[in-house]
Amino acid sequence: MSLHRINLKINGVAEQVDVASNTTLLQMLRDRLALTGTKNGCAAGECGACTVMLNGEPINSCMILAVECEGADLVTIEGLAKDGQLDVVQQAIIDQGGVQCGFCTPGILISARALLNRNPDPTDYEIRDALVGNLCRCTGYVPIIAAVKQAAQMQKQAAQ
Amino acid sequence: MEKSDSQKIPQPVGENVQRIDALEKVTGSAVFGDDIQFGPGLLHARIKRSPHPHALIKKIDGSKALALPGVKAVVTGEGFDGYLGLYLQDRHIFATDRVRYVGDPVAGVAATTEEIAEKALDLIDVEYEVLPAVFDPEYGATPEAPLLHPDLKNYAVANFIFPKADTNISNHFRIRKGDTSSAWAQCAAVVEHKYRVPHIQHVPIETHVAVARVDDRGKITLWGSSQSPFAQRNLIAKALHISQSDVEVIAPYVGGGFGCKAGVSMEALAVAIAMKVRGRPVKLLLTREEEFHTAFVRQGVVAYFKMGCDKDGKILAMENRYYWDGGAYTEYGVNITRASGYSGTGPYRVPNVSVDSFCVYTNHPVGGPMRGFGMPEMHAGLEQCVDELAHAIKMDPAEIRLRNCVRGGDIILTGMKMHPTGLSECIQKAREAIHWDEVHPASGPNKRRGKGMAIMWKAPAMSPNAGSSAWVEMNEDGTATVGLGGQEIGQGTFTVMAQIAAGTLGIPFENVRIARPVDTDYSPYEWQTVASRLTWSMGNAVMAAAKDAKRQILEVVAEAWKENIDDLDIVNGNVISYKTEESISLQDITIYGMPRENFNGWIGGPIVGRGKFMPTYVTGLDPETGQGERSVVHYTTGAQAVEVEVDLETGRVEVIKAVAAFDVGKAINPKLVKAQMEGGLVQGLSTAFFETLRLKDGVVINPSFVDYRIATSSDAPADIESIIVETAQDDGPFGARGIGEHSLVPTVPAVANAIYAATGVRVGAPPFSAEKVFLALMEAGLVKGV
Amino acid sequence: MHSAHPGLPEFDYVKPASLAEASAFLKAHVGEARPFMGGTDTFVRMRDGFWKEKYLVDVKHLEGMQDITYDPAAGLVIGAAVNMNRVVASPLVKEHYPLLAEAAHSVASYQLRTRATIVGNICNASPAGDTTGACIAFDARLKVHGVDGFRFEPLQTFFKGPGKTVLQPGDIVVSIHFPPAPRGAQGKYIKLGRNAIGDLSIVGITVLGYPDASSSSGYRFKIALASVAPTPFVPAPAEALLAEKTITPALLEEAAQAAMDACKPIDDVRSSAVYRKAMVRNLTHKALVDVWGRLSAAAR
Structure with a gap:
């Protein structure tokens, strides 16, 4: 099996990694770069715990090969807060009590950030639709949906 | 200065403080089992499993596997003759002579990569x-069924579990109270039904993971996603015939438990394999598919109910029988059977009761504890029957519950006197919040x-003497570190314990830290993180430890x-004198003590408070009648x-509004209590509408998220109201008792009763999938068939 | 017990420089190589051990693969590697083929749609594909690059069975071509899954209707059903009824009944055949009522 040298940017930092063909982006992040905030919940694109932002779009990192990420700009949960300042989605999910066991939280926050990037003022339905690929077994989603709404408000206020 | 009233609830108890683990969980820095870094020495384990539901093992040959480059060990049951089991020791680490379910581990491999x-x-x-198999608990309980555990009579068993030798019945719990047979004649209505509640699974988003390392002198270290570090230490040590103190279990954050990470499931496999590659850590991480195939299940049950009431709605008798599909081994099944026996009437005052609850070995996956511990399964049918009774005598279904629900001072089915409880208040409040009497178009x-x-009750189901302990250690800066052995599995227990410690000590919440991860070598003993018992039991231990520390400081x-x-007192982190101000x-x-007058020596030294709690008052129950003075700690x-x-x-059924009201004694953190009520409700709805672990000839045929659906963000009701009722628990910290599991117990029957109210059709056992509801409507002639 | 591997099995990732190179490679490695787009099916089937390819050939970067273009005369072209989210968000698709956007939006989750492609789903010939019905209704064709160069394959004759298509070794679908949408067309996709959003379809109902002077009713309806047959299913008798008879509420019911009678779904882990049949009738009716409502409103 061949190895591939790839260059990409992760959370603003340039990285060079040698990966095997069958290494998924998720495996590279967790096993090679020790970026373990991104979680493995099913390895089948169903649970969303491994969601990262690839060139601005959320994606299941278990569903893409590392070698396909040559030249990519990647944001993981570790890169969501900037200079010690929480992203509004992080602050809002704390405020609303949308964190319990915390295992789905990284993926949910990436999905939420991506939603607010493309739609700064989502409706309740649009929030649910955007999070349907992020399974959570603890919270019942209600506080998470409320958190995305709060984050949209915070983002709007900060922009004013 | 006024001396504070000792009865007053001190800050921050009762306040919505921010979760202590929130920051690390939103930044990705919280460490879960699979996140721990072990370096290049780490080996990866995979498990060879039985493809048959029931078979004798004639031969295992691992020689070819061992020859594969990268393979470091191939391990079978040879040399592991000890038994695992919390209440009934019936399971080897690896199946040795016989496999009893599809997925039963027969061998393990350690290699340099997972793929190898x-x-x-x-x-x-x-x-x-291959042997004939048992897939139905009722059949399994008959003499015709093949015997799955011929050695049952020789297994070690707890003194409150009653297996029947030479049968598949691993426990039979009985209640006989009053005289049911003569009661039926006095009933104005009698309802009789059978429900077959399917297997479901816990589905934590984090699958099971364990890493084990055995050092040169044989000391075992086990890292894992665990609700039961101490129980695992105990059970694994027993199975290996070694000392408990030679097993160290380290338990980082748990990515969802709901019961499936309690006791021992796959962890012992990692340990056994690690014993063959001493010095090297061995990781076993279940794939999602493997999780569905082999992790604990919420066992299925076949439940029979017969109940009757008089014309005023007074319930006169119940005769209930439960056949629990315990699966191949009964890590917890036998005690679920017991719990559904001693709570077998549901939360009702019933003068004449007969309950038989059987745990039956089958060739299905192993029944584990799941949120509710038998209560959701039991209430699913029971609460539909009560609803039917109400309709049969033309009484409002809320009214029949108010008339019969258990109240403080009642003698319940086991003969125990019920403690004060706010169930009727919960019914009233739920009724008001849902606008019960209004008809909405x-x-x-x-x-x-x-x-x-639907209404419910549930007691912590556990060993009668399950204990907790804690320490509170003061630091140089006046902060306190709380040592505890209960696990943060998402419910917020670390936060609640910090609140109890802060309030008891008299220091700000921000000044309390929790010592983590829980490590059985360093953390104080805790039975297990199960049974919704931590706030109450561990809370008492933490409170005692904080009191002890406070006393030492004040001295x-x-x-x-x-x-x-x-x-003297401690207020907001300062010792104050009410007398001299x-x-x-x-x-x-709190570390260096205080100098005596004129520097004539020193007083004190490092402060470490210690505390414990163990209920001492639960009595045994008569094996024939289930009667005793105190069957449980509380409900x-x-x-x-x-x-x-x-x-x-x-x-398709849409939930327009859902209301929950529970009596939690005292909400230490109302926001976290409501989070349990809300999350549990949606999990309950998930089981009501979507979930079945589909077993065909013992094989799980939907072992992935593609076909084992759980509720998504699109399925949560838009309108949920959670109501806290507080009738203090006499031995709870600040009056608190548990809420973690209870919040999904009545959900399934509440939905079923609502579907009936909407359509006049009874849908029976869950899940109430769109398909099931439609076919029921079709059968009733309400919609056009095909 | 069948259990998926923890990770992907070994294979070599191949990234050819041109379509010609890609087709030649695939042809030279029959049974060993497979082109892949988003991998949403490919990776799952490889983890499951059902597909054991030695080479996965990435073709997403090749010419035309990432383009969406529209021409009023020629219609819409969507490159094979254009992901579903781009289809949903494309103003061109929204304006001219809203049915396609609606169907694409119903697929799985947002983050999976970052990978999933319309063409990929068509090539895997899943009976549950949500977007295939719209592609059939719009008479889409696939542009295929094989060892002998380019050709077009109409969708009507593309599917040979579950997972089976007319594609030959060396073939790579490079784009899907939609003729201009019929004037005045109205469409509806109704997906019935177990969850409110996401999930695979228990049934998926695509209806496209438009004025057509050549038919007796003055309208033509295209209907495609997902998850009721081994391949996406067109209930021809229902379409015929709606073309031949004057459209009335009773005819819409009759057509829905005809759609149900025409299909022979099976029992599987997702649903019973009986329920599927009833849902084909009820939801085809619902979609027809919706589409007809808009068509007749436009005619007034």
């Missing part, structure tokens, strides 16, 4: 002699609206200040009500 280990599995040859001509209610200051200790910060004095009670809309075109 996986490849090696194909090279292990196992010869089986449906949103379209093909829709039908209806409201349903030092009293001596230094030459004051009476009763005049003198005040001193805890900073420094948490509550009610849920839902309004649904049924789509006649598809059978």
Whole structure:
């Protein structure tokens, strides 16, 4: 099996990694770069715990090969807060009590950030639709949906 | 200065403080089992499993697998003759002579990569002699069924579990109270039904993971996603015939438990494999598919109910029988059987009761504890029957519950006197919040609206003497570190314990830290993180430890200040004297003590408070009648009500509004209590609408998220109201008792009763998938068939 | 017990520089190589051990693969590697083929749609594909690059069975071509899954209707059903009824009944055949009523 040298940017930092063909982006992040905030919940694109932002779009990192990420700009949960300042989605999910066991939280926050990037003022339905690929077994989603709404408000206020 | 009232609830108890683990969980820095870094020495394990539900193992040959480059060990049951089991020791670490479910582990491989280990599995040859299997608990309980555990009579068993030798019945719990046979004649209505509640699974988003390392002198270290570090230490040590103190279990954050990470499931496999590659850590991480195939299940049950009431709605008798599909082994099944026996009438005052609860070995996956511990399964049918009784005598279903629900002072089915409980208040509040008496129009001509209610009770189901302990250690800066052995599995227990410690000590919440991860070598003993018992039991231990630390501090200051200790207190991190109004910060004095007058020596030293709690009052029950003075420590009670809309075109049921009201004694953190009520409700709805672990000839046929659906963000009701009722628990910290599991117990029957109210059709056992509801409507002639 | 591997099995990732190179490679490695787009099916089937390819050939970067273009005369072209989210968000698709956007939006989750492609789903010939019905209704064709160069394959004759298509070794679908949408067309996709959003379809109902002077009713309806047959299913008798008879509420019911009678779904882990049949009738009716409502409103 061949190895591939790839260059990409992760959370603003340039990285060079040698990966095997069958290494998924998720495996590279967790096993090679020790970026373990991104979680493995099913390895089948169903649970969303491994969601990262690839060139601005959320994606299941278990569903893409590392070698396909040559030249990519990647944001993981570790890169969501900037200079010690929480992203509004992080602050809002704390405020609303949308964190319990915390295992789905990284993926949910990436999905939420991506939603607010493309739609700064989502409706309740649009929030649910955007999070349907992020399974959570603890919270019942209600506080998470409320958190995305709060984050949209915070983002709007900060922009004013 | 006024001396504070000792009865007053101190800050921050009762306040919505921010979760202590929130920041690390939103930044990705919280460490879960699979996140721990072990370096290049780490080996990966995979497990060879039985493809047969029931077979004898004739031969296992691992020689080819061992020859594969990268493979470091191939391990079978040879040399592991000990038994695992919490209440009934019936399971070897690896199956040795016989496999009893599809997925039963027969061998394990350790290799340098997961992929090599996986490849090696194909090279292990196992010869089986297939045997007839048992897939139905009722059949399994009959003499005709093949015997799955011929050695049952020789297994070690707890003194409150009653296996029947030479049968598949691993426990039979009986209640006989009053005289049911003569009661039926006095009933104005009698309802009789059978429900077959399917297997479901816990589905934590984090699958099971364990890493084990065995050092040169044989000391075992086990890292894992665990609700039960101490129980695992105990059970694994027993199975290996070694000392408990030679097993160290380290338990980082748990990515969802709901019971499946309690006791021992796959962890012992990692340990056994690690014993063959000493010095090297061995990781076993279940794939999602493997999780569905082999992790604990919420066992299925076949439940029979017969109940009757008089014309005024007074319930006169119940005769209930439960056949639990315990699966291949009964890590917890036998005690679920017991719990559904001693709580077998549901939360009702019933004068004449007969309950038989059987745990039956089958060739299905192993029954584990799941949120609710038998209560959701039991209430699913029971609360529909009570609803039917109400309709049969033309009484409001809420009214029949108010008339019969258990109240403080009642003698319940086991003969125990019920403690004060706010169940009737929960019913009233749920009724008001759902606008029970209002009729809301449906949103379209093909829709039908209806409201349903169900109530519940549940006691912590555990060993009668399950204990907790804690320490509170003061630091140089006046902060306190709390040592505890209960696990943060998402419920917020670390936060609640910090609140109890802060309130008891008299220091700000921000000044409390929790010592983590839980490590059995360093953390104080805790039975297990199960049974919704931590707030109450571990809370008592933490409170006692904080009190002990406080007493030690005040003794030092009293001596230094030459004051009476009763005049001193700790308020907001300072020791104060009510008498002299003198005040001193805890900073420094809790480590270095205080100087005597004129520097004539020192008083005190490092402060470490210790505390424990163990219920000592639970009595045994008569094996024939189930009667005894105190069957359980206490009951948490509550009610849920839902309004649904049924789509006649598809059978899909939408929950318009859901209401939950539970008596938690005292909410230490109301926001976290409501989070349990809300999250549990949606999990309950998930089981009501979507979930079944589909077993065909013992094989799980939906072992992935593609076909084992759980509720998504699109399925949570838009309108949920959670109501806290507080009737203090006499031995709970600040009056608190548990709420973690209770919140999903009544959900399924509440939905079923609402569907009935909307359509006049009873849908029976869950899940109430759109398909099931539509086909029921079709059968009733309400919609056009095909 | 069948259990998926923890990770992907070994294979070599191949990234050819041109379509010609890609087709030649695939042809030279029959049974060993497979082109892949988003991998949402490919990776799952490889983890499951059902597909054991030695080479996965990435073709997403090749010419035309990432383009969406529209021409009023020629219609819409969507490159094979254009992901579903781009289809949903494309103003061109929204304006001219809203049915396609609606169907694409119903697929799985947002983050999976970052990978999933319309063409990929068509090539895997899943009976549950949500977007295939719209592609059939719009008479889409696939542009295929094989060892002998380019050709077009109409969708009507593309599917040979579950997972089976007319594609030959060396073939790579490079784009899907939609003729201009019929004037005045109205469409509806109704997906019935177990969850409210996401999930695979228990049934998926695509209806496209438009004025057509050549038919007796003055309208033509295209209907495609997902998850009721081994391949996406067109209930021809229902379409015929709606073309031949004057459209009335009773005819819409009759057509829905005809759609149900025409299909022979099976029992599987997702649903019983009986329920599927009833849902084909009820939801085809619902979709027809919706589409007809808009068509008749436009005619007034």
